[in-house]
Amino acid sequence: MQRKSIDQILDNHGQYASLNYYPTCDKSNLGLTFGLRGHTDPTIITMLLPDEVPGLEILQDDDWVPVKPIPNTLIVHVGDVLQGLSNCRYKSLLHRVIVNSETERLSVASYCYPSNDTQMGPPKELIDEDHPLIYKDYTYEEFYTTMWKQRLPDAARLNAFKISAA
Incomplete structure (x- = not known):
């Protein structure tokens, strides 16, 4: 993506x-x-x-895979917004948190999102024969x-x- 688009x-x-x-939490049926x-x-x-306590998992090939915490490292x-804006060149990842039965867990998250009136269609430079347009234009407010x-x-x-297949 060009800087102007970003x-x-x-x-x-x-x-x-x-x-x-x-x-x-040590009580669970599963x-x-x-x-x-x-x-x-x-x-x-x-x-x-x-923090350094395991708990974050990502879905990979239909299996939940633990993400090993690395001290002082940002994940x-x-x-979803970047997936739409990049015309699926970047993918939003399904993830979850599992509670540890022995140690409490802490994390700090910072979320970046566009203003409500931002048009969410991908820039023209990301659309070509190999990467046809996947989503119609919409605003972040419509998405939310x-x-x-x-x-x-x-x-x-x-x-x-999503644009319907013809």
């Missing part, structure tokens, strides 16, 4: 942070307890600073409203804006 997307963008605390169910992030990017998640109104599963959030 500047337009990030013009008046929003950012917020959260401190995530997952207390210990042998694991969710601190946060499987989800993708409705953001451009999410930067996560975890960067591509959000659709996400909450229809209570779409995470994997289907962007599908609401």
Whole structure:
């Protein structure tokens, strides 16, 4: 993506942070307890600073794979917004948090998202014969409203804006 395209997307963008605390929990019928169910992030990017306690997992080839924490390292998640803006050249990753039965877990997350009136179509330079347009144009407000109104599963959030196959 050209810098001009990125500047337009990030013009008046929003950012917020959260401190995530997952207390210990040893009661579970399945042998694991969710601190946060499987989800993708409705953001451009999410930067996560975890502590050294395992718990983050990503979905890879239909299996949940633990992400080994590396001290003092940021984890960067591509959000749904960047997937749409990049015409699927970057993919939003399904992830979850499992509560540790012996040790509490902390993380700090920073979320970056566009302003409500940002047009969410990918820049023209990302559309070509090998990469046809996948999503129709929409605003972030339309995306966010659709996400909450229809209570779409995470994997289907962007599908609401997909161009139908001919």
